[in-house]
Amino acid sequence: MKEEELYQLLNKMTLDEKIAQLMQLATPFFKGSSTRGHITGPMKEMGVSESVIEHTGSVLGASGAREIKAIQHRHLEDNRLGIPLLMMSDIVHGFKTIFPVPLAIGCSWDLDLARQSAEVAAKEAAVSGIHVTFAPMVDLVRDPRWGRVMESTGEDPYLNGEFARAFVQGFQGEDLANDMYSVAACVKHFAAYGAVEGGRDYNTVDLSERHLREYYLPAYKSALEAGCEMVMTAFTTINGVPATGNRTLMNDVLRQEWGFEGVIISDWGAVKELIPHGVAQDLKEAALKAFRATVDIEMMTTAYIDHLKEWVDEGVVAEGEIDQAVMRILRLKNKLGLFENPYRGADEQLEETVVFSPSHRQMAKALAVKSCVLLKNDGVLPLDQEQHLALIGPFADNGDVLGPWSWQGSKMDAVTLRQGLASHISEERLSVAKGCGIQSVNEAEMMAALQAAQTADRIVLALGEASEMSGEAGSRTAIKLPKPQIELFKRLKALNKEIVVVLFNGRPLDLSDIVDEADAILEAWYPGSEAGSAVADLLMGQENPSGKLTMSFPQTVGQVPVYYNHFNTGRPLNAPDAQERYVSHYLDSPNDPLFPFGYGLSYSTFTYAQVTSTASTIKKGETLTLTVEVTNTSDRPGEEIVQLYIRDHVGEVVRPLKELKGFKRISLQPGESCQVQFDIKEEQLRYTHADLQWKSDPGAFTAYVGPNSEHVTAVPFQLMD
Structure with missing residues (x-):
């Protein structure tokens, strides 16, 4: 449909029909839904009439080609102008084929595989009738x-931005209108949701504008530069104003400064939540504040439906402003080709062959292999298939390995670690016992585990968090493993057996209870549908670990937040003239994390030669090239992630000790060497100044190259005027 035809359609709509386009309702509200009537209580409480439903613009949570086509068909019969519905859902790290959680995907440092995982998710969602996914989440954490750290790719703004682009490109493809296997992406949560105080979900966010712009906003902008069609508001306040009613953030920055012309949607119920936040006295004022912030779609509350027309009648809101919001929605529907084909993509036959297909599962396994991070290995890994292994723990044979936001995924379909190891080790050499529950202990189960371990050569201990302990509303003050699991570990350790710990979890944990005594630790995160297959291949040496952390692990929760790109302070711990007490440190803990950003071991070993530089100075328009030779000094092929960091020693405002500026994944055969090069340009040295300008300062810099943020080789250089 041409632009002028969209305007003609808009001009035929009544004001009530226009406002209804700004509402999103859940699937059970709609005729044709298999669950219609299941939420009649909330439906009645919301006061949503059949007339409103018939003109609503979008649906939340519908799934399945047959049902979605039925909903769309009934809607088009009832809608006076035949305007199709937008079908939206949370397809975060897979549809039916579940990939590792995004934090794990970040630890792969593999942008191409990340893009492909989004392509697979989009394809499965599209053939099931979905048009829009509420992903990627790019909040810096x-x-x-x-709990929602599992949904982010980590603590670094540069890396988060790279993954944001990859996910958007994977979801949306190159042509939304003509690619029936793509879906529109919705980046979230704008903005700085990851900075909630105390790590408590929905809590306050308070940042200087300079800090917000330098660290938290770049990843959202990267997603929009990749063509992301939608933006979702954060639940939180930002500098005293809830994001959903924050005109400065949504209109002035997002629309005016960045030029975003797409659709802004609230998170679930966030418009009404302006009332308990304390910035709106009632639903009518909440409607005005959200609309003035240019929020186009209100999700699952009725402020717009109930009160926008009143604001128009009172002359406070012009109907032309509502027209602008409606046009943004109509343009998205048009870009998706819904006016020509309202059943876009939905195909029951393709669902049978595409969704959870063997090729998609293989891709999920490949990404899971690259996402796992080997944190410790005292020579016990890889395992020997001729050994007698005891597989013990609440995750030994547990399908709860998909993680939060695995909406269509099935725990019953997930490959457990027991199933994965059984493909490598004969039944008589593998003993399996639960030992304890995730948060409960049973003495009979404990004794059975100890008995199984007695005759084993080595113990594989599968520990972690239940999926509901992570994700939205999954905040925790104590981020250790639950006490029953620690007790199981200590009782097994008393047997003087070598223990390989495999962790299934959604956040960096405080591992102080086990890190010293465990002989190896593999951080598997929530690896997805092929969890057991991927982890077993790594444990047995069929695959070689290559993942590296994109979020630091604390020594203790008391250090939190702990992250690599921190400031130096006026009394740094390692200053040459530092006094023993009066420096920035803890009396009872090191400052450094237990495992730093960028860290991860391999079964291969790599050495880094001295870094060479093409120059010691650089000017605008010039390029300084760093070269390092990396050698695989082991007898195993392996992959290494070579990382580039830069420090600006003197800035107008304080600069971090290190900032990630580049990385390269290389694959080396035993004994093979590779020349890795990084180009440094003046643009990479810019930052947000006190006046919010993005520019560089001449002066001293240091580049660092190495396998992680701590073990690096320094190369000084100067930026000249």
Whole structure:
């Protein structure tokens, strides 16, 4: 449909029909839904009439080609102008084929595989009738107490931005209108949801504008530069104003400064939540504040439906302003080709062959292999298939390995660690016992585990968090493993057996109870549908670990937030003239994390030669090239992630000790060497100044190259005027 035809359609709509386009309702509200009537209580409480439903613009949570086509068909019969519905859902890290959680995907440092995982998710969602996914989440996170860290790719703004682009490109493809296997992406949560105080979900966010712009906003902008069609508001306040009613953030920054012309949607119920936040006295004022912030779609509350027309009648809101919001929605529907084909993509036959297909599962396994991070290995890994192994723990044979936001995924379909190891080890050499529950202990189960371990050569201990202990509303103050699991570990350790710990969890944990005594630790996160297959291949040496952390692990929760790109302070711990007490440190803990950003071991070993530089100075328009030779000094092929960091020693405002500026994944055969090069340009040295200008300062810099943020080789250089 041409633009002028969209305007003609808009001009035919009544004001009530226009406002209804700004509402999103859940699936059970709609005729044709298999669950219609299941939420009649909330439906009645919301006061949503059949007339409103008939003109509503979008649906939340519908799934399945047959049902979605039925909903769309009934809607088009009832809608006076035949305007199709937008079908939206949370397809975060897979549809039916579940990939590792995004934090794990970040630890792969593999942008191409990340893009492909989004392509697979989009294809499965599209053939099931979905048009829009509420992903990617690109919130920068530094506090593992917050449950939604699992949904982010970590603590670094540069890396988050790279993954944001990859996910958007994967979801949307190159042509939304003509690619029936793509879906529109909705980046979230704008903005700085990951900075909630105390790591408590929905809590306050208070940042200086300079800090917000330098660290938290870049990843959202990267997603929009990749063409992301939608933006979702954060639940939180930002500098005293809830994001959903924050005109400065949504209109002035997002629309005016960045030029975003797409659709802004609230999170679930966030418009009504302006009332308990304390910035709106009632639903009518909440409607005005959200609309003035240019929020186009209100999700699952009725402020717009109930009160926008009143604001128009009172002359406070012009109907032309509502027209602008409606046009943004109509343009998205048009871009998706819904006016020509309202059943876009939905195909029951393709669902049978595409969704959870063997090729998609293989891709999920490949990404799971690259997402796992080997944190410790005292020579016990890889395992020997001729050994007698005891597989013990609440995750030994547990399908709860998909993680939060695995909406269509099935725990019953997930490959457990027991199933994965059984493909490598004969039944008589593998003993399996639960030992304890995730948060409960049973002495009979404990004794059975100890008995199984007695005759084993080595113990594989599968520990972690239940999926509901992470994700939205999954904040925790104590981020250790639950006490029953620690007790199981200690009782097994008393047997003087070598123990390999495999962790299934959604956040960096405080591992102080086990890190010293465990002989190896593999951080598997929530690996997805092929969890057991991927982890077993790594444990047995069929695959070689290559993942590296994108979020630091604390020594103790008391350090949190702990992150690599921190400031130096006026009394740094390692200053040459530092006094023993009066420096920035803890009396009872090191400052450094237990495992730093960028860290991860391999079964291969790599050495880094001295870094060479093409120059010691650089000017605008010039390029300084760093070269390092990396050698695989082991007898195993392996992959290494070579990382580039830069420090600006003197800035107008304080600069971090290190900032990630580049990385390269290389694959080396035993004994093979590779020349890795990084180009440094003046643009990479810019930052947000006190006046909010993005520019660089001449002066001293240091580049660092190495396998993680701590073990690096320094190369000084100067930026000249």
